Amino acid sequence: MNKFWKVLLASLLILVFVAPVLFLFIRSVSFGWRFPDVLPDAFSLRGWQAVWSDPQLIRALWTTIGIGTAVVVLNYLLALPAAYALSHHEPRGKAVIETVIMLPIFVPVLAVAMGLHLFMIRIGAADSWIGVVLIHMLPTLPYAVRILKSGFDRLQTDWMWQGRTLGMGPVRTFFGLMLPMMLPSLRSCGILVFVISLSQYVLTAIIGGGRVTTLPILYFPFFSSADEAVTASFTMLFALLPIVFLVLLETALYTYHKWSRTV
Amino acid sequence: MLEIKKAEKQFGERTVFSGVSFSAEAGETACIVGPSGCGKTTLLRAVAGLVPLSDGTVLLDGEDITSWKAEQRPVVLLFQEALLFPQLTVLENIAYGLKYGRRKLGRRARLAESRAMLQKIEMEQWENAYPVELSGGQKQRVALARALVLKPKLLLLDEPFSSLDASLRQSLRTWVRSFLREEEVTSLFVTHDKEEAVMMSDRLIVMKDGAVQQQGTPETVYHQPENRAAADVIGDGLYDERFIPASSLTIGAADGYSGIIEHPQFMHGYRFYRVNVPSLKQTVVVLSDTLYEEGEAVKLSVTEEKENGAL
Numbered sequence: 001m002n003k004f005w006k007v008l009l010a011s012l013l014i015l016v017f018v019a020p021v022l023f024l025f026i027r028s029v030s031f032g033w034r035f036p037d038v039l040p041d042a043f044s045l046r047g048w049q050a051v052w053s054d055p056q057l058i059r060a061l062w063t064t065i066g067i068g069t070a071v072v073v074l075n076y077l078l079a080l081p082a083a084y085a086l087s088h089h090e091p092r093g094k095a096v097i098e099t100v101i102m103l104p105i106f107v108p109v110l111a112v113a114m115g116l117h118l119f120m121i122r123i124g125a126a127d128s129w130i131g132v133v134l135i136h137m138l139p140t141l142p143y144a145v146r147i148l149k150s151g152f153d154r155l156q157t158d159w160m161w162q163g164r165t166l167g168m169g170p171v172r173t174f175f176g177l178m179l180p181m182m183l184p185s186l187r188s189c190g191i192l193v194f195v196i197s198l199s200q201y202v203l204t205a206i207i208g209g210g211r212v213t214t215l216p217i218l219y220f221p222f223f224s225s226a227d228e229a230v231t232a233s234f235t236m237l238f239a240l241l242p243i244v245f246l247v248l249l250e251t252a253l254y255t256y257h258k259w260s261r262t263v
Numbered sequence: 264m265l266e267i268k269k270a271e272k273q274f275g276e277r278t279v280f281s282g283v284s285f286s287a288e289a290g291e292t293a294c295i296v297g298p299s300g301c302g303k304t305t306l307l308r309a310v311a312g313l314v315p316l317s318d319g320t321v322l323l324d325g326e327d328i329t330s331w332k333a334e335q336r337p338v339v340l341l342f343q344e345a346l347l348f349p350q351l352t353v354l355e356n357i358a359y360g361l362k363y364g365r366r367k368l369g370r371r372a373r374l375a376e377s378r379a380m381l382q383k384i385e386m387e388q389w390e391n392a393y394p395v396e397l398s399g400g401q402k403q404r405v406a407l408a409r410a411l412v413l414k415p416k417l418l419l420l421d422e423p424f425s426s427l428d429a430s431l432r433q434s435l436r437t438w439v440r441s442f443l444r445e446e447e448v449t450s451l452f453v454t455h456d457k458e459e460a461v462m463m464s465d466r467l468i469v470m471k472d473g474a475v476q477q478q479g480t481p482e483t484v485y486h487q488p489e490n491r492a493a494a495d496v497i498g499d500g501l502y503d504e505r506f507i508p509a510s511s512l513t514i515g516a517a518d519g520y521s522g523i524i525e526h527p528q529f530m531h532g533y534r535f536y537r538v539n540v541p542s543l544k545q546t547v548v549v550l551s552d553t554l555y556e557e558g559e560a561v562k563l564s565v566t567e568e569k570e571n572g573a574l
Contacts, residue, residue, distance in 0.1 A: 161313050161340070162342060164333040164334050165336075165419075166363070166410070168364055261355055263377060
């Protein structure tokens with residue numbers, strides 16, 4: 001690739017990925033920035049201050065992180081055994097089971113959510129964060145099973161047998177051998193599930209009944225406010241959340257990897 | 264010492280092998296040779312405890328381990344692939360069984376023993392390398408080290424050289440053979456390659472159609488196969504009610520077995536011909552310095568018996 005194409009490619013990448021974020025950031029710290037001005041008249045942190053001084057928003061931030069993390073953990077707990085079984089065993093009616101697991105993606109979520117709302121009310125999980133966590137499983141679990149299953153597909157039975165013959169029981173083989181080898185799949189699964197959970201509005205609104213306020217629930221009133229600096233700050237905060245989660249997840253996975261090392 | 268008595272394995276209706284009995288003395292390398300599908304790999308896995316036997320017993324140093332779980336048996340199995348853990352370095356791979364496996368040691372002891380083993384396989388400079396950086400032969404050496412650091416009473420090898428190219432296979436065979444002798448490891452080796460079998464083993468067991476056809480020293484089994492099946496697997500010669508070694512066959516006599524020249528072969532500086540003998544439905548490779556055409560009809564005559572292939 002010669003220089004011209006390199007420069008062109010780099011410019012395109014900057015235009016598509018970096019420029020919008022940069023613009024958003026400048027917008028969040030500018031004061032009165034109107035077309036056709038190239039630069040804002042003045043800078044101020046007013047937008048950010050407005051966001052951080054809203055106690056409802058701070059609470060929503062924690063709720064969002066809490067629900068997202070719970071959804072990720074619950075997905076791991078349910079999807080790991082399911083994916084393992086689907087990958088390394090031949091349960092009867094395997095194709096049917098796989099289709100049923102994928103169904104929530106094909107059926108309109110709203111239709112299912114309405115029905116599940118009644119069920120949630122009956123078991124008393126409506127209007128609570130537990131109900132919201134459960135309903136977030138709907139659009140996430142199918143993907144989690146898919147990703148982890150393809151991860152397990154790459155691990156032949158020979159690996160487990162190698163573990164057994166080196167003297168590890170089934171449990172140790174799972175935690176000491178299979179999970180460390182599954183880290184790449186666990187990583188992509190965790191990120192995807194968190195981002196999906198983060199972007200749920202309708203499901204959270206229906207099941208949370210307005211009592212469980214996550215960031216998306218607050219986002220709409222904020223968005224309709226006329227102050228663009230405040231909206232931009234909120235958007236930046238929203239976009240930073242997955243990155244914060246990524247750092248946390250990486251730390252957790254790195255710790256696990258460290259633990260599973262042998263010398 | 265390893266003793267297998269009347270081992271039998273069935274998958275549903277199908278019998279994989281039955282009536283398999285043999286033994287290997289301590290420090291010996293026993294080798295099971297047979298065509299693919301003869302049940303040798305399943306037998307090896309059964310000895311490792313990974314698949315249960317349908318019948319029969321496995322004794323190790325006089326102790327009946329037939330019902331022991333794989334992780335309890337003082338036995339390590341090496342697979343065709345090295346199966347090194349990709350996220351761990353060479354040294355960490357070797358230390359693996361010492362942390363999670365049968366012979367648990369503290370961190371310092373793990374490090375010391377793994378380093379000593381690394382030295383034995385002559386790969387000190389690769390200590391911190393990851394498996395992707397190694398060649399196929401190096402991977403198998405690390406896999407061997409990872410197994411032997413556990414000091415197993417029995418090492419099982421399932422065609423560990425089959426994924427390597429010919430020249431590497433040759434050099435690694437020689438290396439593994441002397442390494443196993445030095446370490447005095449009792450081992451059971453499985454292969455379909457008769458050359459490999461004769462070279463690696465102290466005791467040779469010929470398996471075909473789910474049964475042991477013959478066993479003995481490689482010298483005896485190679486030169487005197489007892490039956491047609493054993494001759495098919497291991498012998499170089501023809502089998503016609505008794506075994507006729509290739510070394511006592513001559514091409515170009517007036518009478519004898521009718522054969523058709525398939526093609527010439529050059530080995531060890533000599534010219535050989537692969538001859539098809541339709542009446543026996545066998546082919547044999549015979550030494551000859553005369554020139555023949557492919558497809559030419561010839562006679563194979565049996566000269567006087569020669570002892571153990573002496574020219």
